[in-house]
């Protein structure tokens with residue numbers, strides 16, 4: 062059996078550089094602290110295990126699948142269905158859902174434009190951390206502002222942010238109204254509700270657009286919507302290895 066130190070050096074954690082003098086100069090330069098935003102005297106530490114190594118272990122590529130759409134458009138349902146399908150294919154996923162995240166990490170935020178912006182900024186950063194770890198990260202937030210979504214896209218490595226637009230007319234969302242929030246908003250008991258008296262900016266270039274109905278008016282099930290996404294992820298090479306192709 063290998064000893065712990067030899068295992069550690071095999072993975073490059075405790076290896077002393079061959080040119081130790083040169084490395085000391087470099088590390089002194091790298092140890093210079095700097096300021097970022099409101100944080101002073103900080104510095105970036107490069108991770109020892111690259112994303113590609115983790116992706117090779119999991120046989121997948123880290124990405125952010127970002128569901129955006131009105132309340133009731135099916136974001137949570139489709140994200141959840143997709144996550145189960147991915148798990149069946151042996152893929153490692155994370156699911157970040159607006160309602161759930163507002164119970165914890167973002168419980169101090171409301172629904173003003175600035176709070177929604179901060180909500181999306183934080184979740185964008187969390188989803189980037191997951192994607193950088195090689196995880197297929199499903200994110201389900203109304204995320205009504207184009208600028209906020211674009212900012213997240215710009216933080217995630219090129220091509221790894223997949224915007225999914227739940228293009229469901231408000232009439233259908235309102236007909237579903239599983240939480241009775243549209244009813245409350247129409248009655249004036251809930252102010253600033255997205256789509257009623259608060260804005261929703263549709264994506265201009267979503268990678269995937271999921272509609273509620275076919276051109277001839279047939280309703281599309283969440284399973285079919287999830288299958289479309291699964292096929293997309295396969296076709297773009299995010300699901301590598303001998304996983305089962307989408308059924």
Ligand SMILES: Nc1ncnc2c1ncn2[C@@H]1O[C@H](COP(=O)(O)OS(=O)(=O)O)[C@@H](OP(=O)(O)O)[C@H]1O
Pocket residue numbers: 131132133137159160163172176177178180181201202203204205240242252253254255259
């Ligand atoms: N004013 C207002 N506007 C929109 N939605 C509201 C509001 N108040 C409460 N809710 C409930 O909060 C859920 C949306 O949270 P999100 O974090 O996804 O919103 S946002 O991205 O910050 O806009 C949303 O959940 P979903 O229906 O799953 O989208 C609602 O249940």
Ligand SMILES: Nc1ncnc2c1ncn2[C@@H]1O[C@H](COP(=O)(O)OP(=O)(O)O)[C@@H](O)[C@H]1O
Pocket residue numbers: 130131132133134135136137138139201237238239273280281282283286
């Ligand atoms: N493709 C679909 N067809 C029919 N009903 C759906 C579909 N997707 C979601 N629903 C239903 O619509 C309601 C809202 O879905 P939900 O996933 O909670 O939306 P969101 O997360 O966007 O608020 C739920 O009752 C859900 O069962």
